[in-house]
Amino acid sequence: MAGLTAPLLGLQKKSLREQALSALRTAITSGELAPGRHLVETELSEMLQISRGTLREALRQLEQEGLLSAGPRGRLSVRHLDEKEIRDIFAVRAALESLAARTLCELPDRAHAIESLHKTIDVMEAAQDASLEERIESDMEFHRTLCRLTGNETLLHSWQSLEGSIRMSIMFGGLEKGVKNMSVDRHREIVSAIETGDASLARTTIRAHMDSAAANLVA
Template sequence: MAQPAALLGLEKTSLRQQAVDALRRAITSGQLAPRSPLVETELSEMLQISRGTLREAMRQLQQEGLITVGARGRLIVRHLDDKEIRDIFAVRAALESLAARELAQLPDRAPAIATLRATLDAMARAGNENLEGRIEADLEFHRTLCRLTGNETLLHSWISLEGSIRMSIMFAGLGKAVGNMDVDRHNEIVDAIDTGDADHAIQAVHTHMAWAAANLVA
């Protein structure tokens, strides 16, 4: 008996998402290097999916900033130059300083501060993991900073940058990446928020992002 259309649609969506996850992981881990051409026939065979499903997955990765259009209209893995990295961190600074201000102005900041310190503990524990694991722990801190505001538009805007953020850190190399994930530097943001001084919290985020961007492009 034929499966209901709704179930077929769900199955297709799941397959597309699996393809998105696999390609995203290959790009951000460096398995697919910057400027690498993305050949549909090869990738669809490797992933064992149809070319139509592959195209849907690659469209999503274009929206995330991991894939771009290269010469002759062919899709390639995006390469981030120094200006693009600085631009990404400038936008991050704007978003995350807004988050820090909102949290600093909470009448009861204690629950948010406790949650942020828990993510810092997780970052410290991730120090013994591989680079990808350490990056994910770092991103979780910044994602949580935005999520705790309860501002869904802010969180969505930050998430839209996540792929580019991950790439900028991953491709900078181990030494620079580790510098960006220093727990003490992140703790300065939490301490500033904890004071309840919104201006101090904003400045802490801008200082953090300026240093991080300069470190990656040095």
């Protein structure tokens, strides 16, 4: 876990709290901090080289993102997801991304959006032989972009609040299973559906993508 301090020494632009947040998020979704692991404030603050106060602000945020769960007397531990929870997370994710797809379908001028989406898929394609982590990263970027392009800030925000849980699901289900869902074709299919402007088709395509993704993970 020594790697935890490293990310903080770099980019000084963000506040310490945000740096700690990123470092912890990464540590959790990468499995460095295993599910169920108990977190001790004084330990973490020492590891991250920040004060307890600042750390606690970050912890509250992670708690709300669903990466940490609170036990008795406020004791935090890394959340553990069971299969039902993974399915539930993907159900919510599907609902959000369906809305995104539907919204994009109704966009009169969606050529630019289509292009942006294809670009993120190009990145995915280029990362075919890269590490699992990089492939997952490019996949997340596609879906995040899908939400961002709608221009609905609330939608993007809700999706991002779920992002940590999604990443945990993938990690919990196994990265190998996770990347199975990241076929380039499936994603092009989604973009095509949006391109047609058929909201119903787009919704169905997204839902199918998510259902199979969740099914793969818990299989």
